[in-house]
Ligand SMILES: Nc1nc2c(ncn2[C@@H]2O[C@H](COP(=O)(O)OP(=O)(O)OP(=O)(O)O)[C@@H](O)[C@H]2O)c(=O)[nH]1
């Protein structure tokens with residue numbers, strides 16, 4: 001295993017985008033902004049941005065051969081270590097580009113995988129990332145990579161994949177099998193943990209990376225989750241109890257963010273981390289409304305939720321970072337356009353109580369109130385009632401006590417069983 005150089009000594013890089021007829025220049029620029037952020041997160045300093053306008057991509061080299069030559073010149077003159085493409089490249093394209101440019105070439109997926117590898121801390125995340133990296137390696141780069149990783153090192157050659165690069169594809173397949181078995185085991189452990197949470201209403205934070213999910217988790221649940229102005233600060237899932245107004249506790253979870261063109265095998269291998277989203281009762285979709293591409297981010301997140309099969313869940317759209325807006329009048333239009341949405345600032349605590357009230361109104365639909373009458377010496381029943389829900393009221397009569405209880409719909413079965421015993 002190799003450690004990532006989240007370096008003091010930065011690798012110098014060039015980012016490359018292509019402007020096809022269906023995209024505006026502004027759009028491509030915004031995409032490149034994001035790629036620059038990704039590069040920065042991976043520890044590379046972007047010294048040039050190149051956009052080529054084309055009618056279609058060049059099958060063999062992605063960009064035109066002339067452009068590739070131009071980049072080769074820059075790389076040579078300025079000692080650049082890395083060229084990053086905003087689009088996914090085929091194995092052949094990488095090979096051809098490396099021949100011309102004579103420098104390490106990484107595509108968007110490769111860069112994202114690299115960041116995930118560097119950020120993974122838990123056994124679960126590390127196993128999931130390694131699985132995704134090896135699948136990526138298998139489909140894209142084979143022997144080529146071996147010699148390149150020795151030649152260049154650094155970004156695109158890092159992470160748990162390193163020891164496998166020297167071995168052949170068969171060994172990779174064997175390793176993949178092992179990782180899958182490991183994940184199945186982790187999955188089982190997680191399932192036991194999640195079962196213990198089944199009596200609670202579960203709310204999951206979802207959203208584009210850097211939207212402010214962890215900040216909102218901290219604001220809602222008095223948590224101290226790691227927050228950073230970089231992409232993919234969170235990889236592991238955190239779950240906390242949250243107190244809603246009118247005394248109901250629910251579970252809130254924070255997890256990995258999504259991004260445009262998140263490599264599909266990464267989503268697939270993060271299944272166990274993302275289970276919290278799939279099993280939640282309510283999703284809080286956090287949006288950085290101060291970002292120029294926020295509407296596109298919303299679409300990306302919605303498609304990712306669909307990919308996970310969680311599209312039918314109750315989803316509340318939360319427009320975050322309203323403090324960073326220069327013009328807040330757009331919020332009126334937005335809350336009209338996206339019915340049921342709410343605008344907040346997680347960082348400044350603006351509108352957080354209103355969000356809690358809103359959550360309560362959804363959550364309370366998950367709850368039922370009943371009145372039970374029992375002998376007031378029947379401690380067993382009374383203690384069981386305390387376990388099922390929250391006792392709102394006790395009225396003592398002659399020998400009998402009448403108890404008003406509120407409980408989660410999920411406990412209705414338990415409640416009815418108890419009732420049958422009393423009668
Ligand atoms: N101005 C402003 N900044 C915010 C707000 N909420 C979060 N941020 C900042 O946005 C950056 C990202 O916040 P995080 O909470 O780490 O975002 P995240 O969605 O958890 O990001 P990942 O875990 O990386 O996907 C941090 O620098 C936060 O301080 C807000 O309401 N206003």
Ligand SMILES: [Mg+2]
Pocket residue numbers: 213214215226227233234255
């Ligand atoms: Mg986070």
